[in-house]
Amino acid sequence: MFLASAKKLRSFGIIGMNQRNFGLISRYNPRHLYPLVDDKLKTKLLAQEAGITVPKLLGTVQYQHDVKLLQEILHSYDQFVIKPVKGSGGKGILVITRHDYNFYFKPSGDAIQLIDIKRHVSNILSGLHSLGGKPDTVMIESLIQLDPVFSDYSYEGIPDIRIIVFRGYPIMAMLRLTTHASDGKANLHQGAVGVGIDMGTGNALYAVQYGESVSHHPDTRKALSDLVIPHWDKLLQLAAACYEMTGLGYLGADLVLDRDQGPMIIELNARPGLSIQVANYAGLAPRVAIIEAIKTIEPDPQLRAAFSKKQFSVDSNIHPPRLLRTRREDPRA
Numbered sequence: 001m002f003l004a005s006a007k008k009l010r011s012f013g014i015i016g017m018n019q020r021n022f023g024l025i026s027r028y029n030p031r032h033l034y035p036l037v038d039d040k041l042k043t044k045l046l047a048q049e050a051g052i053t054v055p056k057l058l059g060t061v062q063y064q065h066d067v068k069l070l071q072e073i074l075h076s077y078d079q080f081v082i083k084p085v086k087g088s089g090g091k092g093i094l095v096i097t098r099h100d101y102n103f104y105f106k107p108s109g110d111a112i113q114l115i116d117i118k119r120h121v122s123n124i125l126s127g128l129h130s131l132g133g134k135p136d137t138v139m140i141e142s143l144i145q146l147d148p149v150f151s152d153y154s155y156e157g158i159p160d161i162r163i164i165v166f167r168g169y170p171i172m173a174m175l176r177l178t179t180h181a182s183d184g185k186a187n188l189h190q191g192a193v194g195v196g197i198d199m200g201t202g203n204a205l206y207a208v209q210y211g212e213s214v215s216h217h218p219d220t221r222k223a224l225s226d227l228v229i230p231h232w233d234k235l236l237q238l239a240a241a242c243y244e245m246t247g248l249g250y251l252g253a254d255l256v257l258d259r260d261q262g263p264m265i266i267e268l269n270a271r272p273g274l275s276i277q278v279a280n281y282a283g284l285a286p287r288v289a290i291i292e293a294i295k296t297i298e299p300d301p302q303l304r305a306a307f308s309k310k311q312f313s314v315d316s317n318i319h320p321p322r323l324l325r326t327r328r329e330d331p332r333a
Helices: 006-011 017-028 040-049 064-074 114-125 232-246 276-280 285-292 301-311
Strands: 057-061 080-084 094-096 098-100 103-105 138-141 160-166 169-177 193-197 204-209 250-258 262-269
Touching: 017 250, 040 057, 040 138, 040 232, 040 262, 057 064, 064 114, 080 114, 094 114, 103 114, 114 138, 160 232, 160 285, 169 232, 169 276, 169 285, 169 301, 193 276, 204 276, 232 250, 232 262, 232 301
Parallel strands: none
Antiparallel strands: 057 138, 080 094, 080 138, 098 103, 160 169, 160 250, 169 193, 193 204, 250 262
């Protein structure tokens, strides 16, 4: 589908990089607001002020001479996540699921020691994983607990839900499932599975890995057609509320389902990628056009979410048919 000619891509309603950059990002995202989402710590504090659930902040490290304080910060926690505040694409994220004496265990079961964590934190501070390679700050968060609904659909990590929000209206969504190839990270470029989601129901529509359609999770062999995301209304409402929180007209909201706390925001992006169109086997352009035609933006995020559920469900004529059961099947299933 997406290797077709430019004319055919336009007929699918596919938005390309230039259209995204100039028609959406430059037009709807004032540049002075970028730091609100480029800085994950600022995003977390904004969300907390807005009453939006986020992973608990366990600590921060801002300077190289503070690296020696890591043992004191971490000693009380068996599980945690270390992130660069200004990182992107999942780079520099270190997940620890277990701490046993001098060893810290990653989701893969690989063991590292405190000296390795200090080295990783020092690299983050030096800007190794940050946007533009500039010096960064380290953020240490509580580890999200996998919701049992995803236990058969994720491998060595926590899946997340990317929702594109345009002028406050959620217009497209995908679930990113961690895999062995992605090293337990929900990053499509590293091998995670992208699953297009029906905006009306939270049901899986279509799935891809490395741009190729798949019908089963590559590691667990679970059929993706059976997947339904719970708390779908709440997830859409949280994503819609990010419009008021940031002032950005075009953004990507990344959410997760925590086993104990339910839906929460983990990150916002002022320049969300376009691979969500591949995962949905559908283009963003028709949905953008519908929202651009709205004269007055509904001030209530819940009502905007309800509008999107109805407008962009699979029953709408701008959608392709449900494809997971009819695309290439798993030969080992």
